[in-house]
Amino acid sequence: MKQSEHLATFALLTGLLLLLISSAVRAHKASDSFIYVDQGQSEIRIDVALRDLALVLPLDRNGDQKLSGSELRASRDRITRWTEQGITLSNASGDCRMTGQQWGLSSHSDGPYAAGRYTVNCPDGSVPDTLEYQLLFAQDPLHRGLVSLESGEFSTLGVLAPDNRRFSLTTEGAPGSLALFGTFVYQGIVHLLIGLDHILFLLVLMLPATLGKPNGTERAGLKPRLRELIGIVTAFTVAHSITLVLAVLEIVRLPIAWVETVIALSIAVAAINVMWPVLGKKTWKLAFGFGLIHGFGFASVLGDLTSGISQTVLALAGFNIGVELGQLALLILLFPLFYLWGKTNHYGKAAVPVMLIAVGAISLYWVAQRVTAI
Numbered sequence: 001m002k003q004s005e006h007l008a009t010f011a012l013l014t015g016l017l018l019l020l021i022s023s024a025v026r027a028h029k030a031s032d033s034f035i036y037v038d039q040g041q042s043e044i045r046i047d048v049a050l051r052d053l054a055l056v057l058p059l060d061r062n063g064d065q066k067l068s069g070s071e072l073r074a075s076r077d078r079i080t081r082w083t084e085q086g087i088t089l090s091n092a093s094g095d096c097r098m099t100g101q102q103w104g105l106s107s108h109s110d111g112p113y114a115a116g117r118y119t120v121n122c123p124d125g126s127v128p129d130t131l132e133y134q135l136l137f138a139q140d141p142l143h144r145g146l147v148s149l150e151s152g153e154f155s156t157l158g159v160l161a162p163d164n165r166r167f168s169l170t171t172e173g174a175p176g177s178l179a180l181f182g183t184f185v186y187q188g189i190v191h192l193l194i195g196l197d198h199i200l201f202l203l204v205l206m207l208p209a210t211l212g213k214p215n216g217t218e219r220a221g222l223k224p225r226l227r228e229l230i231g232i233v234t235a236f237t238v239a240h241s242i243t244l245v246l247a248v249l250e251i252v253r254l255p256i257a258w259v260e261t262v263i264a265l266s267i268a269v270a271a272i273n274v275m276w277p278v279l280g281k282k283t284w285k286l287a288f289g290f291g292l293i294h295g296f297g298f299a300s301v302l303g304d305l306t307s308g309i310s311q312t313v314l315a316l317a318g319f320n321i322g323v324e325l326g327q328l329a330l331l332i333l334l335f336p337l338f339y340l341w342g343k344t345n346h347y348g349k350a351a352v353p354v355m356l357i358a359v360g361a362i363s364l365y366w367v368a369q370r371v372t373a374i
Contacts (some may be wrong), residue, residue, distance in 0.1 A: 031143045033135060034108065035087070035160075037169060039127045039151035042120045044098065046083055047106050047113040048135065053079060055139045072114075076103060079114050086135035089169075093124035110256050110300060131167045133160040142194055144187070157315055159183055180311060181318040188322020191298065193330075197263050197366065198294060200359050202330060204270040205232050207355070208283045210338040211348050222339065228283070229335060233327070235284040239291025240298060241320055247299035248316050259296045261370040266290035267363035271356045298323055 034047040050067060053059060059067055059075050080100060089096040098118040106115035122128055136143040145160035147167050157180060158167045175183060192198060209229040246252040270286060273279045279286055298319075341347050 031136060031140055033143070033145050034113070035131070035133070035145055035147045037131065037147065037149045039149070039169060042127055043101075043117060044087075044089065044120055045115060045117045046087060047108065047115045048079075048083060049108070049110070050112050050114060052136055052140075052143070053082075053114060056136070057082060072105075080116055083114075083116060083135065086133065088132040088134075089120055089122075089128035089130070090132070091122050091124065091126060091129040093122055093126075096120050096122040096128045127169070129168065129170045131160075131169055133165050133167070137162045137165075142190075155311065156180065157184075157311060159187055177311075177314060181314055184315045184318030185322040185325070188319040188324075189326040189329075190322075191319070192323045192326030195297070197260075197267060197363070198297070199330065200363065201263070201267050201270060201290070201294065202236075202327060203334070204267060204274060204356070204359060205236065205283060205287050206331065206335060206338065207274055207352060208232075208281075210335070210342040211352065225339065229331070231284045232287045233331065235288035236291040236294070237324060237327070239288040240295030240323075243292050243295030244299045244320055244323075245316065247296050248312065254296050256296070256300045257370065259293060259300070261367055262293050263290075263297050264363045264366035264370060266293060268360045268367070271360040271363070274356055275353065 031049055031052045033049070033052070034045075036045040036047075038044070050059070050072075054067070057075060057078055059071055059079075061071050061074065080103065084098060087098075089098065098120055100116060100118055102117040104115055106113045120128055131147065133145040135145065141162055143162075147158035147160060149156050149158065149167075149169060151169070151171060154171050156175060158175065160167055206229060209225045209232065243252070247254070269279070270290065273283075273286060341351065
């Protein structure tokens with residue numbers, strides 16, 4: 001390939017990468033609401049994040065970018081009306097009526113939520129058999145409504161999404177074990193693919209396996225690189241699986257705000273270590289160490305939903321496998337491209353430094369942003 005063609009390829013690929021990264025800076029974390037249905041008590045509790053409510057309701061009345069207790073109390077009626085219009089409970093006799101019993105704040109791993117508890121009364125005096133959910137999908141297509149259903153000794157979980165807005169509240173219509181497992185496999189894949197900080201960390205971990213030796217000579221073929229990559233990915237997988245299990249089973253819980261901050265910092269540290277290996281050249285050790293922190297990040301949603309639920313293990317296994325499948329799909333897509341790109345002269349000298357500087361700058365921006373939020 002001619003030098004001009006090398007430069008053109010470099011400019012194109014680097015431009016595409018920076019375009020993706022600039023989008024990542026502007027992107028926000030996908031949101032979740034929590035719906036707890038107790039058929040035995042004919043009750044439903046709905047938790048919606050205050051940060052999500054701020055997207056659809058003018059909660060910050062004085063515009064100071066802070067939400068005070070008085071502003072929240074003043075917005076209570078508006079919040080409850082908006083929440084109630086987005087959730088419908090029904091059975092064969094028609095729509096059921098929700099009567100508010102208690103309102104306040106709840107705390108989830110990613111911050112404060114407005115929480116409302118309602119009793120449910122259906123026209124025929126029985127319990128509802130269907131829940132339909134419409135909240136926030138128009139504002140965020142990645143939003144999910146996470147459902148926990150209790151009916152006597154029966155319990156199950158569900159995920160509501162733009163393409164799946166209805167959930168059966170009967171033991172016959174509730175998802176079976178296989179369907180529940182599949183649901184959480186899918187959600188694990190989605191969680192990995194929309195977790196831009198996790199994606200950038202994987203990218204940085206992958207780069208050493210695409211580079212030549214420090215003296216500029218080429219490694220002997222593809223197999224040594226693949227062995228290195230497999231070792232890195234295995235270390236990361238084992239580490240985040242350990243802490244994902246510990247967090248979801250509530251053996252160890254860490255404040256998610258600090259976890260997310262350390263995750264962002266880990267990206268910058270990993271990027272610096274590629275250029276100047278102050279932490280050593282054994283990338284798998286770095287992957288394992290920071291993978292322990294990333295596992296707490298993966299668990300932040302699942303732990304809030306499955307606490308005390310009999311199907312925790314099934315949901316946990318499906319979610320973890322989904323995360324691994326998403327991770328594997330990314331590597332299958334990216335590694336061949338970067339491996340071929342690594343055969344060009346400018347890759348190690350120009351392209352990789354540009355990528356590392358860009359990724360490091362973005363991750364440090366995230367660190368500052370998250371520390372300020374704390």
